Amino acid sequence: MNSRLHVVYTDSASLELIRPILAELPQPPKNARITFKPNLVVAKPSSSGATTDPTLVACIVQYLQEAGYRDIRIAEGSWVGERNTNHAYRICGYEEISRKYNVPLIDLKRDKARKVEVDGLEIEVCEEILTTDFLINMPVLKAHCQTRITCALKNLKGCIPDREKRRFHTLGLHRPIAALGSTIKSGWVIVDGIIGDLTFEEGGTPIRMDKIIIGTDPVLVDAYAIQLMGYELQDVPYVTMAAHLGAGSADLSKAEIIEHGQKDTEYIPQQPANRIAERYNSLIDQRQACSSCYASLIYALWRYEQLHGRLPAGVSLAIGQGFKGKDTGYSVAPTANARQTYGIGSCTARVCSHYVRGCPPSAKEVLTQLEDWLK
Ligand code: SF4
Incomplete structure (x- = not known):
């Protein structure tokens, strides 16, 4: 994990910009099993502001396959209101990625889970996530009605069974999200800030930002996301809690933030209208x-x-x-x-x-x- 963040100003039509940045990051070990964790919380396309843009995922899959990685899969568990994640995979355009790049789609709702203990809490985490060699955490930059923002750390909540997702709410969300973030190690964190959501994690008030944030420290990424959305660090307690548990650093003053690309992609009102x-x-x-x-x-x-x-x-x-x-x-x-x-x-x-x-x-x-x- 390092304290460097890359902020790429781009829309989904110019994603080749991110390839040289990916090449600069620590690469997955040779022959690694690589798991992508997008945010497919609901079955809505990325234009709704709720889910990770499939063209961004496809761009990174292609980069890794060209670099010789063969064992790549995509894993997600949608919110508890969906019986399975396949619906979201279809609606969000991931079945095409699976076919085109021969990458399996794993429904974490059907995966086995194992208990891990952290900070005095026992948390059930899906086997796929615990056994992968390299996790690529791909959240969407958006607001959340309970935790104010959802980005890298909270995206990991899709890596636990539904019963555990419900229990997280009874535990007040912040402490278990921080604990989960210190248990699951993200190799890369690549935030889809092309279109996020202004108010809710389920989308519906999409806001176009034309921005991708790339780093390796999910705490630092979240600290950066907080100020992008107009909040203070103390407004989102799980980020500092995760830092105290050793999941990363929330200190942006020590971060190196490198900007790339053109900022001048002109604002276009979203469909559906915000x-x-x-x-x-x-x-x-x-x-x-x-x-x-x-x-x-x-x-x-x-x-x-x-x-x-x-x-x-x-x-x-x-x-x-x-x-x-x-x-x-x-x-x-x-x-x-x-x-x-x-x-x-x-x-x-x-x-x-x-x-x-x-x-x-x-x-x-x-x-x-x-x-x-x-x-
Ligand atoms: S509108 Fe002007 S100040 Fe704002 S990002 Fe674009 S170039 Fe910069």
Whole structure:
């Protein structure tokens, strides 16, 4: 595990960008049995914001097969509301990957499980996960109604039997998720942040971020995801708990974060429409905003509304490359009743006297700045 994170700005059409990054990571041992663990919590396509994009999984399978690895499989156990995971494999496009690359799909709901003890807790974990040589943890970057976010550590909850998933809820989720994260070792963590979900892990409020996060430390990945979604580390207790159990480091100040790719994939409203994001449109003057920047603003407004019970009043928010290089005389269309226009991202530096620095800023940076301006 190292403290390096790669953040790749890309959509699913340009995934070849990640191949040189994969080559830099510690490679699986020769002849290793490699298991992919995507997030297929429900049987909905990745465009819903709920599940891991199959083209991202296919890209990595292809990379590994070209590197000579032969024993590769995909394993997942959908949420307890599904009788089996095959439904999700079909709807989410994984049967095609299985056929094309000759990779078996394993339903962890049907797998045997074994008890492991960690931090005074006995946890049942599926045999496939305990016996694999190299796990590739592929979560989706999205919100969760109980734990606030779900990313690398919580994705591992799909590696336990349904009865254990139910028991995790009786244990308050955070402690068992942390314990599970310290038991299951992820070789690579590759986060699908192409389309995630603003509010729930089951999808339905998709938000396009065009971002893939690659690392080897699931705790560090989650610490990075937390601030991308506008939260503080203490808002998601299982991440620090997992760090204390030795699962990784939550200290982003010691991390090396390397950005790759073009940030300028323009924001495109999602299908199905994200009604929450649409509600925010009346505040926003958006001109060719990059999707990752726009997603940060939407996450920040969502958090602001949760914290204050209302949206920011009397403001208009300018965002996008359309403001880049313009001067202060350039007109920013004030939205109805706006007294002040604030800029989001460094593109607005010359247009707005007050703007959030960063390219793109994280949701946490946008939220912190908005709260400071509006107090
Ligand atoms: S600051 Fe401008 S270029 Fe940078 S991510 Fe935002 S919109 Fe894109």
